[in-house]
Amino acid sequence: MRCEAFEAIVTDLSRPEALDQETRAGALAHAARCPRCSRTLAAAKALSAELEELAAQTAAAEPPRRLEHALRAAARQRKSAPRITWSRIGAAAAVLAVMALLAAGYLRHARPAGPAPATSATATDATRAGDYIPLGYGEASESDVVLVVRVKLPAAMLTGLGWAGDAGTGGGTELLQADVVLGQDGVARAIRFVE
Amino acid sequence: MRGMPGASDEDLLRRLRSGDEPAATALYVRLGGAVYRFALRMSGSPAVAEDVTQEVFLALITRPERFDAARGSLASFLYGVARNTVLRRLERERLYAPWGGDASRRSDADPLAGLIRRERVGLVWRALLALPPHYREVVVLCELEHLSYAEAADLLGCAVGTVRSRLHRGRELLGEKLKALDPARDDVPRGRLEWNT
Numbered sequence A: 001m002r003c004e005a006f007e008a009i010v011t012d013l014s015r016p017e018a019l020d021q022e023t024r025a026g027a028l029a030h031a032a033r034c035p036r037c038s039r040t041l042a043a044a045k046a047l048s049a050e051l052e053e054l055a056a057q058t059a060a061a062e063p064p065r066r067l068e069h070a071l072r073a074a075a076r077q078r079k080s081a082p083r084i085t086w087s088r089i090g091a092a093a094a095v096l097a098v099m100a101l102l103a104a105g106y107l108r109h110a111r112p113a114g115p116a117p118a119t120s121a122t123a124t125d126a127t128r129a130g131d132y133i134p135l136g137y138g139e140a141s142e143s144d145v146v147l148v149v150r151v152k153l154p155a156a157m158l159t160g161l162g163w164a165g166d167a168g169t170g171g172g173t174e175l176l177q178a179d180v181v182l183g184q185d186g187v188a189r190a191i192r193f194v195e
Numbered sequence B: 001m002r003g004m005p006g007a008s009d010e011d012l013l014r015r016l017r018s019g020d021e022p023a024a025t026a027l028y029v030r031l032g033g034a035v036y037r038f039a040l041r042m043s044g045s046p047a048v049a050e051d052v053t054q055e056v057f058l059a060l061i062t063r064p065e066r067f068d069a070a071r072g073s074l075a076s077f078l079y080g081v082a083r084n085t086v087l088r089r090l091e092r093e094r095l096y097a098p099w100g101g102d103a104s105r106r107s108d109a110d111p112l113a114g115l116i117r118r119e120r121v122g123l124v125w126r127a128l129l130a131l132p133p134h135y136r137e138v139v140v141l142c143e144l145e146h147l148s149y150a151e152a153a154d155l156l157g158c159a160v161g162t163v164r165s166r167l168h169r170g171r172e173l174l175g176e177k178l179k180a181l182d183p184a185r186d187d188v189p190r191g192r193l194e195w196n197t
Helices: A003-014 A023-031 A035-060 A067-079 A086-110 A125-128 A155-160 B008-016 B019-042 B046-062 B074-092 B110-130 B133-144 B147-154 B160-181
Strands: A145-154 A175-181 A189-194
Touching: A003 A023, A003 A035, A003 B133, A003 B160, A023 B019, A035 B019, A035 B110, A035 B160, A067 B019, A067 B046, A086 A145, A086 A175, A086 A189, A125 A155, B008 B019, B008 B074, B008 B133, B019 B046, B019 B074, B046 B074, B074 B133, B074 B147, B110 B133, B110 B160, B133 B147, B133 B160, B147 B160
Parallel strands: none
Antiparallel strands: A145 A175, A175 A189
16 A cells, blocks of 8 residues: 555544455555554544544533423424414315304394494494404404405305395305404404405 | 333324424433534534524424435434534634533543643644534534444435545644644544554
């Protein structure tokens, strides 16, 4: 073995898996004969010993206990916070469509029997103006709201439940659109009908 | 119980995905120390190591689906995330003077010898932290974490030959930096390493 070849593999000598037995023996035999490569080998060994010492001194280092507490808290929080997935959104939209129907029925019963006075802002007027109607399933706040889902409802179904809008003009076959506000727990917070 | 020795990493991950807190704790107990030590050796700073470890495990807890078992072990995945996080921190911040180590754990019969050894280790760490990150990470993985070339290559996403050449060059640079830090340094082996000589 020549000195150049020895220098190219001197780092590998400390790693059993890096060299075959024959190459290793050849390299060590060369270092035994060559003073220069003997020094190179000694330097490599010295460096490895110092790195080993550094590894040993840091081997017992452990993260502080507070880190485990913080991560456990994060795991708990993740478990309690529902994850918003497309399947959940779809399911929520279906549930909300039903809720919207129920809300429309409730509004019909809440309205006075006669025509509303022009100055009174009825719930129906509000929806036609595009305002959200709180659904009363939970407290709504800006930080809570995570998603607004647009759903389509058959007008005939709304008419049947007392919707007093223009549902009848299309024979009850057209679809009405509604925006539903979902909270972090997937429950609807408010709804509005879109013209 | 904390490390759940009977359960495999895959079992624990499955449970973690369904929000099981003890599984998250068990994975942290198993692998948190290794991630912390890697970050500490790369950065020289316990504070950075703590932050990195927290980021790595938060990522695992909040998005466990990012780990793909077909691409390697969980330990490799966590090392990879830790490595990227450390490198981002190193890019943002200045290098740190190395932490003094846990000297209290070592008992030296000769206090002077112990002091000299700790000084020498501190010097090696300073030289290591002065290496460019792509050399430093290979030296840390192969020399301090004792990974094979193949394991390090897998973790770094490069060829085994690249790891080998970077380690060779990294060690050369380390030797030069140690000489610069301590001109009186000799190259006489001090350790007990056996290289079949």
